[in-house]
Amino acid sequence: MANILVYIETENNTISPSSLKALTIGRSISSKIGATLYAVIPLQQISDSNRNFLQQIAAYKADKTITLTSPFLNGPPRISTVGKMVHEAATRFPPAIFLMGNTPFSYELGPWLSGKINGIYSKSTIFDEKQAGKLSCAYIDSGTKTTYNIKDIEQPLVLTIEGFTTFVPESINNIENISVEAKNENHSTNFFINKLDFIYSENYIIIAGSNTRDKIEQLQKLAKAQEWSLCCTKQYILHQIENKNKHPALPKFSSIDDSREKTNYILYGFTATEFSSIKNFFSPGSNCLLIDSEIPKQDLFFNSAFFSGDSAKLLQSLTQRVL
């Protein structure tokens, strides 16, 4: 019987919502092909404080849990700690499919693990149950996609799943726990978190490009009025420095910790070059409204709209109207 492994990432004593999405999809695929679903969770040790993780995994209908325990599993996940233990679990329980939620660490673990187990890695993976159980892996960078039939997988797939789960568990599975303990190795423990700079927004994220110039104040007013997030590109900051302009301290858009299925963006004053440098952070289901931007149509793998009218008037209207 094939194995499906789902990596469960925890943060601030909760399971990441995108990992739960991966677990939900893992359940659907396992039921379809008759595979065993393993949830792989790294913990320093199993204690009363993290026992609720195991209950939550059971509620999301995993068949078995593999707990990776090691005293070195402190701090954020890293290849030198978590990666090596996940590889050990994947060696003992070789996966047909290895799933992860869309978190920054998954972009690190995915390629590394696929190299270890000779698998195929893809981010931006969408599972469509209606299409006879096909897994569609989109590559925004190259503008291509590969579709895998889940019943016909020859090489292990290591996949980052887009979106977050809407599944509400009603009952708890009886679950078997397998414990994998770390070998006594020296792990680098020298790390520190600097600051939080991710972008969270319920609605739209406005990104200011290098041609934003004097419209930045209007964009700030719009973001404040609608409670949207405002950030900028690296090229915007460079442009302001080159021209010795005073500029507001906007966060730089580099968020990859976006676990929502569909994100809405307003891109203002973008050039084609700066769009291509950030487009890999977008997921195929995004909506983009492009204002005063020059982006070739072939680069847009999203539902997009170009505004060609008076941008000052549009910003004013958007600021005043309740959406």
Added chain:
Amino acid sequence: MKLKLLLILEKKPATLIEEKWMSANLQVLQTVDNLKNNPFPCSISIFFTRKGLVPESLISEKNYNLYSPSKNMEDKMTSFDLLLFLTEFCTQNKYDLVLSSASGSSQFFPYLGGALAAKLDWNHVSCVNNIEYSEKNSYLITRNSSSGTLTQSIELPFSISISDPPPIPNNSKLDFVDPGNKLKRISPKDLGIDEDIIKFRYKFAPPVEPLPKYSVAKLNSVSKVFKWLQEN
């Protein structure tokens, strides 16, 4: 000690303007410039992965050693072959630090750094936006994590995928020891790899389809924008 650094870049497709090529690859080149306070003499090699041209700006830089797979291999290589090729290349040349980009125009390129680290049994960090020398043979790298911006200490050998380095480039220059070569083509035979394996795999590479194109609406009035926003 001498720092042996390998940069993995994509060649520039003939149809792409150099400026656009730079946007994906500049972040790797810029990071080399940010290796400030590195006390060791440094030898830099660049390995080009895809079919295309090597930009003039790199050929004219005398200190880089430029490498590429042989011409007949470029068309045939799947991602697994490229990985096999690079693993042998790194092992034989004994590199300490491999820098690649976390974005790129081919399917596999953004993940090459991680997969290569696995094959070499090295550690790997992706989406790195800064790297600087710390002490002995360790470096401090900064990257995003779920909890915020993470700074961590790494020890060589190491593989790093770069994403968006700091906006202000540091102008400190590295102390180069080796004069660079002109572009050198390497065949699988040079690395002791059986060429037939590559031919065999090429025939069975999985098919790739283009992503579906979404309709791009053209909105010329404020009311149409509101309608579009409400629909989506």
